[in-house]
Amino acid sequence: MFIAMNRFKVKKGMEDEFEGVWRGRETRLSDVPGVVAFHLLRGAECDDHRLFASHTVWETRQAFVDWTRSEAFRAAHRDAGGRRNMYLDGPHFEGFDVVQHLEFA
């Protein structure tokens, strides 16, 4: 299992608009092999921004890598440039291999 996160420092006052873009978009992940789940995460509020992160769970790191090389990936990111006014910094990518996994009832 592999978790891909992109961190965004969203400007104060732009949080609702930023969330709206994610909620309103047509996801292109549903047909992608190896994708398990997507979450948009709202983190801590700081002086001049609030941290957000996209958080996608993959069956394997390779499934993620294959997706980044696909036409579906290019299509999903084609409009990202128009949203840059909403954040101070980012997206900053972090990829994580899951080395221990416990599920609770």
Add this chain to the structure above:
Amino acid sequence: MFIAMNRFKVKKGMEDEFEGVWRGRETRLSDVPGVVAFHLLRGAECDDHRLFASHTVWETRQAFVDWTRSEAFRAAHRDAGGRRNMYLDGPHFEGFDVVQHLEFA
């Protein structure tokens, strides 16, 4: 849903030992109300450390907060001081509210 992460900058050469501590511990989470899953994540390798993160999924932020005030929490963290030689920095806490959640087949 709420995700609690603690980030650790683990010293080069200490990665296996750090993972071993997590794998070998007796988890005290299984009886905690509202806990969904635990993952230990291995992130990017940098010049002098490798990023790791604990990653715990909770049904609600309140369930997490209640746990931090419990005896189970104190017991789980009682031995943490002895592991500080393994990391340069951290743990650095980040809590995230899940504002969008999509599951794929």
